Amino acid sequence: MSKPHNFSAGPGILPEEVLTQAAAAVLNYNNSGLSILEVSHRGKDFVADMDKATQLVKDLLNIPAGYSVIYLQGGASLQFTMVPYNLMKVGGKAAYANTGVWASKAQKEAKLFGEMIEIASSKDKNFSYIPKGYEIPTDLDYFHFTSNNTIYGTQYRNFPESKVPVVCDMSSDIFSRWFDVTKFDLIYAGAQKNMGPAGTTMVIVKDEFLGKSGRQIPSMLDYKIHIEGESMYNTPAVYPVYVSMLTLQWLKDHGGVKWIEEINRQKQELFYTELDNNPAFIGTASKEDRSWMNACFLLKDESLDAEFSKLLKEANISGLKGHRSVGGYRASMYNALPLESVKVLVDVMKEFGRKVG
C-alpha cells in the first residue's frame, strides 16, 4: 500500500525518515536493547537527547544568549494559563488580538489573572482575516497574538510592531519560515504540527521577562522552575520530545528553516494559484492573510461534495476535511508534506473543475 498524502491539520504529517527512526527506538533505543518507552529519563542517553532537542531549537532559529528553551506538557492550552500566571503582574494588564478559537481561549484564561483587553478582533467576519492598523498600548505587561490560525487558514504574514513585550502562540507555523526571535519575549508551540507528535510543548522565553509578576506560582506552572530543571523538573514526555528532536534534526540536516521556507513557498503558491483559477472552488480567507500552513476552501456547489470526496479518495488523499466549526475543506501543508502531495491535490482539483465546469 502506498502511503496516503497526509493533509491532516494536526497532529500533522511527520517525515518518513523520522518515523522509521522513531519506530526503531520503540524496539531498541540507542542499541541498549531496551525500548525508549521503558528507560529512565535521567539516563545519559535521554539526557543527551533532551539537550539535543533544546540545542536544535536554538540553532534552527538562531536564538541569542538571554533566552531559554524548554519542553513542557499540556499543549498550547496550558500555556494560555501559564503565560498570565507568570507574566501578568498582580493588578496588571495585557492586550490580546483575537483571531479565532485558540486566541479566544487564551483570552478567557488571562481574565482570571488580571485585566485582559482585546485590542483587535476579526470576529465580525468569522476570523477570515488578520486585523491590522491598531495601536498596541504602552502600559501593558505584554501583548499576545496567534501567528497562524489553523481553523480559518489565516496567518500573520508580517508581525505587529510593539513597544511592550510580545508573547506569541506559534503552535501551527513555527519552523515553517524565518523570523527574528529577538522581536519576541515568549513564544510557545504545541509540537504536533511542524515539530513532532502530540504530547509536548516547546517554549522559548527571554530570561529577564520572568520573575516579575509578584505571584506565587505553582511549581509546575512556573517557567523558571522548568528552566532550572532543564525540562526535567519532573518526568518529561520522553517519546514526544525524542520524536521532536528527530524532526528538528531532519530539518537541520536538510538545510534548516530557510530551506523549508522556500519549499513551503512553492507549495502554497501551487495550491493558491489553482484555487484562484479554478471556478469550482472558493477560498475563505482574505487573500493577503492566507496561511502557508492551512488553506481553507469551499466547493462553489456544495451538493458536489460526494463527487469531490470520491476523487480525493481515489488519489489517496487524507485529512482534507475542514474543522468541525467551519466545515468545507482544509489543506494543511506542514513542513513534512512533500511538494508532490500538493501536486496530486492540485491535479484532483483540476480534474474536478473539468468534470463539473
Added chain:
Amino acid sequence: MSKPHNFSAGPGILPEEVLTQAAAAVLNYNNSGLSILEVSHRGKDFVADMDKATQLVKDLLNIPAGYSVIYLQGGASLQFTMVPYNLMKVGGKAAYANTGVWASKAQKEAKLFGEMIEIASSKDKNFSYIPKGYEIPTDLDYFHFTSNNTIYGTQYRNFPESKVPVVCDMSSDIFSRWFDVTKFDLIYAGAQKNMGPAGTTMVIVKDEFLGKSGRQIPSMLDYKIHIEGESMYNTPAVYPVYVSMLTLQWLKDHGGVKWIEEINRQKQELFYTELDNNPAFIGTASKEDRSWMNACFLLKDESLDAEFSKLLKEANISGLKGHRSVGGYRASMYNALPLESVKVLVDVMKEFGRKVG
C-alpha cells in the same frame, strides 16, 4: 542481543508484546498507512482507542458508576497543584501524610491554596517506614497520601481509614494489586510505571467530589472540563495514551489485576527472602512496610560496589541503581517485569554472597 533484565524505577519496563504493537503503530496505525504520530486525535480510530483506554481502567479496577476516568498531561507533579485547586475550599483545610520526596512536593503545592496540615511523617528515619496509628481529623476537605514510595521502597500494605474524602497518588503501584476504588475519592497516577510510557497521567475521580471549592479554576486545571471533554478538551498525548491502552489490554487479556498481584507476590517474596538470608546485603525499608514494587538495599560492605556491579552487568541486569537522593541499589519489579528476571537477580545476589562471604 538478548534483552536486558530491566529493573528501571521509572519510566519502567513494558511488556514485549506491547512494545511490538507500539512500534508497528508508529509505522502504520490500524492499517491506515499513516503513523499514529501524524493523525488527528479526533479521527474515529483514536477516539475509539481513547474510549478503550478509559474503559479498560474501569474494567480492571471494577469502578462503579459515579466515578470518571480521564487521561491528562503533566505527570503526578501537575496533580500536586490540580488536587488543591479543585478540592480545597477557599479558606479550607487538607491533611497530608509525608512519606518522602513526592509526598512532600504535593504538600508544598497544597500550601498555596489553603491550610495544609501534615498529620504524619516518617522523615525522622529518612522515610524508611510508613507512619501508622495517627488519627485523621474530620474537619478536612480531604486527606492525601502516597501509596508507594519508589525512592525509599516503602508501600502502604493497608490503607488508612478515613471519614473525610481520600486522595491518593498511586503513580508507582496502580494496577499492581487489588483494592477497593470506592474507598477513594480521587486517585491519580503518572503512567510511566505500571501502565505505560511517560507523558500521560490517569485520574479516577468521584464526580460528586467536584465543583465545590468555590474557586475559579483555569480550564486546563479543571477536572470537570476534562471529564466533559472525554480527555480531549485539548489535544491529548496521543501516543502515551495509546501505549497505556495496549498495556492495560495486555493486563486484561492475561487475567487482570488479581492475576498480576499473584505474580507480584511471588516476585517480592523471592527477592526479599534472598535479601533477608544473604548477609552481604542490607534492606533499608522497615520489613512490614516493604514495597512490592521497589526494593531498596545496600551492600554490607560498600567498598565491594564495583564487584557487585560487574556481576550485574555480566547477568545483563539493568536499572538497579538507587535514587540519587539515597544511593545504594533499588530493584523495581513493576508488572511487566518477568519472575524470571527476579530469579536472575537473586542468582547474582547468591553468587555475590558466596564470593564475598
